[in-house]
Amino acid sequence: MKGKEGTKGFFVFSKKHGRTYVYLVRATYKHQKKKNIPLFSFGRLEDALNNLYDWREDFEQFPPILTDLGFTWEDLHDWILTLETGYSKYGRKLCIAK
Template sequence: MGYLSQVRAGGKQYIYLTEYCGNQEFNTKKETHVFSFGNSRIALLKMKRWLSRFETEFPPELIERGYTKKDLKSWIKTLESGITKTGKKFNVEIKKRAVF
């Protein structure tokens, strides 16, 4: 199965679902990004929306790869707590908008 990873670019942090693929011919990468959730703040909002409307809004490509509501809950917990399910730190920059 996959795990969340992050990439920083242009001063923003982007969240991806990454899967281990091992050694591939003509490629030194051992993992591949299979889904982009967008920047960190948007990613958490998307995931929470999908959780409340799982049957209709969870991306079909993730369902085809075997991901479930349980996985989605785990990803949300990782983003909110900053700790993965294996106990590793996952530093997420989630800036809340000021309410006026």
């Protein structure tokens, strides 16, 4: 099945107890069924953005698990732009849980 098989990951938002949480997931396809595999939890939306800013200023603090998964400073910069603008780098509008 064609789709996002080649993508590194994308954001998923979940709302619990009035707070929005940010997760990085990867989609896998098997027998024409999509399954999202969680890669990393950034926590609450406000905290996630602050952490991303800190990691961009000092990349040494970037979580090793994300580095092991192949994510770079450029990916980090794209994530910040995505959360700030509400649009992905491909122009898709984010569906943030309401």
